[in-house]
Amino acid sequence: MAAQTLYDKLWQAHLVRQEPDGTALIYIDRHLVHEVTSPQAFEGLRIAGRKPWRIDSVVATADHNVPTDPTEAEIGDPISREQVAALDANIRTFGALAYYPYRDPHQGIVHVIGPELGAVLPGMTVVCGDSHTSTHGAFACLAHGIGTSEVEHVLATQCLLAKKSKNMRIWVDGTLSPGVFAKDLILAIIGKIGTAGGTGYAIEFAGPAITNLSMEGRMTICNMAIEAGARVGMVAADEATIEYFIDKPFTPKGALWEQAVAYWRTLHSEPDACFDREVALDARALVPMVTWGTNPEQVTTIDGRVPDPASFTDPSKRAAAERALAYMGLQPGTPIEEITIDQVFIGSCTNSRIEDLRVAARVVQALGRGKAANVKRVLVVPGSGQVKAQAEAEGLDRIFTAAGFEWRAPGCSMCLGMNPDQLMPGERCASTSNRNFEGRQGPGGRTHLVSPAMAAAAAVVGHFTDVRPLFS
């Protein structure tokens, strides 16, 4: 047998059966469920008279719809309330390994709570009706986003119908410079390979710059694999991965822990494994990144300028750039540092973990003043109740509120604006989220994707600014 990649190993370990045309059934270990993509799946089960195959594979929470205003004890929007109530009712009827309803101390973004509780473990197959399920690949999981029909399929059969993807490795040499973060790295990768560069591939991120990242940083990288078109992004397990899971509520204990660790140490690509495509970058060359357009590959460096659409030779990319600049209200040639902003969003499954909030708070302290007068609102939305409690124990919330930032309750919030946290038409936002699509943060809203450090700095100075001097 040829030397296996990490993806090959995980696929093989979960392969139940395979048809001659490659269509396979893959066994699923962990099924993360939230309120938006599950109601029709549970309804489907009920209509067909089917029962969940293994309900203790399900971990559920409410995250997309929930208000983050800490004073909103009940969900005000009646349609959102109905959807969250439907999740409550479905879990009451069908059960779950664990459920964290609205305002439970552990409630939060599904991709933040899964790992922090140890409900997602290295080597697992993880699915969720959410494209950012790729996040869990940071722990050497085979994790990907699925649609609602697939949610129902996994509930009913514990399997996913899938075809094996091709293997891609993105190798990142060197280390990131101070003030340059995982977010900048993944934006640079997407800028390089494009929003469809990973379509049909499972991407393994590897190399010194990746292994030097914290688990939080690796999650940020894998989270945005889907923005490069790849359903699956992953990083090999190492000692940092194993250490992360020590004493989490759901991690195995005693002899089972030892057995698990022994297995986890095998979760890496073999040295002579073959990849269908290899891409290489040097982390030392990277600087903070800012998107200027309406998809994540439309990105440049903080010392760059808004590009001239005429500079794109590909007619499709030129047309996309023209449309993006019109939507974003930007002129070609404008220095990125001169773009002023109206709102700032620090949060989302990309960047709402404790490390992200620490970096943002450090920037605020280093700049030594509050938000700029032109910035109407700065939302800081922790990814989970646990992250919120930890940040408060460290006093980060007080640093934010003293700077005029709003300290919110956990949820997906303004990453997609399904709750009241939205941009108004024409408003420009520095956002730590993952998508700068038209209307993503509110109809007519203009999103620039950046790291938490860059977002916090923009909030204080009122326009984009290079954070590297603050970290040197």
Added chain:
Amino acid sequence: MQPFTVHEGIVAPLDRANVDTDAIIPKQFLKSIHRSGFGPYLFDEWRYLDRGEPGVDCRNRPKNPAFVLNQPRYQGATILLARENFGCGSSREHAPWALVDYGFRAIIAPSFADIFATNCLKNGLLLVMLPSQTVDRLFSECAATTGYRLRIDLPAQTVTTPSGEVISFAIDPFSKECLLNGWDEIGLTLRHAEEIRAFEASYRARFPFFFAQGMMQ
């Protein structure tokens, strides 16, 4: 789901790359707990001049006359002609639900995003992937001819243009069978229930630590 065999219909051209699922069906409509009723909100932000909200009657909303689906010549379109990486972004199945509810039976493009493609298959929406140059040509022909129609024959895996040109397309055999028969995939998978159970037993013995997670609450 509705089986797909042979379909002929009016083609609507959506000439932009990287059309994301947020554009296909904006977030506010994802609050519905039902599978149907998304058609009136398909491409809501491009199609209407006001802001759409769930439950609103769209018949009286101001339409954007420049948007392709609002142009008289494309009324009744059932085939969408699109560009690269159609359906990228969010995994929301509400996107194919909205396309199907609107009346689309097939989409032709040079490439589709992975999750979107899977979701379409589960809803009987045929995705036809053709080379960029061929798609370019179909865009030109479509622009030049009012009432431009294509005939898509899934058993033969062909697209036939009004001039009689026959273009072949590829599709994997399993997806083709599912579409032709309108199969319920869960029912298909459960035919292998014994095999899944046997796999699960050996898997559990090999990886007991994945099953040791007692209920926390």
